[in-house]
Amino acid sequence: MNNKPSGKISLDGLFRQNIVLMSGLVTAPIVVAATSFERALVLTLSFLMISYSSILICRFIPRRIVYTVRIIIYVAVAAAMYIPTALLLNALFPETASAVSIYIEIIVVNSLILAKTESRFYLMPYGEMAVDALIYVLGYAMAAFAVGIIREFLAFGSLFGLRVCDAPMPAAKTPFFGFLLLGILAAACRALTTRRRIRSENSDIIRDIIRKEAE
Amino acid sequence: MEVIVKIISVAMMSVFVQNAIFDRAFGSNVAIYASRKNGTVIGFTLGITAMTTIASVISFFVDQALLPTEFGWLFMPLIYAGIISVLYILGLLFLWGVFPKLFKRIRKYVHLAIFNCTVIGALFLNSNYGSDIWSYLGYGFGTGIGFFLACFLLNIAREKLDSEKIPKVFRGYPIMLIYIGVVSLAFYALAGYTVDF
Numbered sequence: 314m315n316n317k318p319s320g321k322i323s324l325d326g327l328f329r330q331n332i333v334l335m336s337g338l339v340t341a342p343i344v345v346a347a348t349s350f351e352r353a354l355v356l357t358l359s360f361l362m363i364s365y366s367s368i369l370i371c372r373f374i375p376r377r378i379v380y381t382v383r384i385i386i387y388v389a390v391a392a393a394m395y396i397p398t399a400l401l402l403n404a405l406f407p408e409t410a411s412a413v414s415i416y417i418e419i420i421v422v423n424s425l426i427l428a429k430t431e432s433r434f435y436l437m438p439y440g441e442m443a444v445d446a447l448i449y450v451l452g453y454a455m456a457a458f459a460v461g462i463i464r465e466f467l468a469f470g471s472l473f474g475l476r477v478c479d480a481p482m483p484a485a486k487t488p489f490f491g492f493l494l495l496g497i498l499a500a501a502c503r504a505l506t507t508r509r510r511i512r513s514e515n516s517d518i519i520r521d522i523i524r525k526e527a528e
Numbered sequence: 529m530e531v532i533v534k535i536i537s538v539a540m541m542s543v544f545v546q547n548a549i550f551d552r553a554f555g556s557n558v559a560i561y562a563s564r565k566n567g568t569v570i571g572f573t574l575g576i577t578a579m580t581t582i583a584s585v586i587s588f589f590v591d592q593a594l595l596p597t598e599f600g601w602l603f604m605p606l607i608y609a610g611i612i613s614v615l616y617i618l619g620l621l622f623l624w625g626v627f628p629k630l631f632k633r634i635r636k637y638v639h640l641a642i643f644n645c646t647v648i649g650a651l652f653l654n655s656n657y658g659s660d661i662w663s664y665l666g667y668g669f670g671t672g673i674g675f676f677l678a679c680f681l682l683n684i685a686r687e688k689l690d691s692e693k694i695p696k697v698f699r700g701y702p703i704m705l706i707y708i709g710v711v712s713l714a715f716y717a718l719a720g721y722t723v724d725f
Contacts, residue, residue, distance in 0.1 A: 337557045340556050427643055492705050492712055493705075507697070
């Protein structure tokens, strides 16, 4: 296990490995429940409180414990974190938290905790891991807000809770529209990251040519 | 006879009307992963169906005891996670004892079939809508069959969805989501809903 700090902050979690748009590790809350800005906010806060805190806490679980048991402990910690999260969200957003409650509850078994912890986060030093996991949560937030704002406008004709016009497409609040929209956003995100990668590769090649000519 | 009819009708409802993948998007990422090969479709379906069915029956008794209490709902994720964990360990022990070769092959990804939104989501939906033990049983079993149906529909379309005819940026995960969306629309119509475009 390499625990030396690399000193670099990786932004993979935002675009290249976005857990909603690129790897699809957490999709259900976004597809079904993210139909407005406020719902996206509640989903993001719940994801932050449950997943992020679980990742930070579970880092202290000794690696000598067998994988089968570690997975169970991860889920138990996330389920325990659900209790303060649910109490806080029900106090701040009682109607919205109640409407999306099942999508908050299922976050306790999300793949960011169960898959990324072992394959990525726990291979890093603690501080670097904390920043990296936060960037993954930001990637989730970005997808949730994008889907929530687009669907709020199309399904209800409002933006950030303020009415703008008649609902252009009421069907936008349905799960099938959520899948279609997420598919299109996933393709857009992939196109963006591919373009950035090609541009970065080209600039590396040009830099090499200039250096060789100078030599 | 009445009990059997009830179990079948609730199971049918959870397969076609409230399909875990197409209606709730529970475990859609697991379904996309599992649909890659015929073998994984069967493996994941068996694991998920066994878990949702057995865990649903156990959760019925837990719900009866805890849900009527004031703060019982707060502890449900913890209790459901406990039920699933116990079944996970028992399942692994069963595989280890009876099918040791299979156990060695699948132990690295068996948790994906157990700890996912389809399984825990079925328990939460049961606690919201289930009325008696037979409806819990039917819903749990139907959720597993609904998962199989979703995986099957994804599996048969996978070759065409990965073809050259699909633009490169859409190939793979994005086109899978769009395909699930189209099938979800068909299920929506099958359930008798109408859509205002």
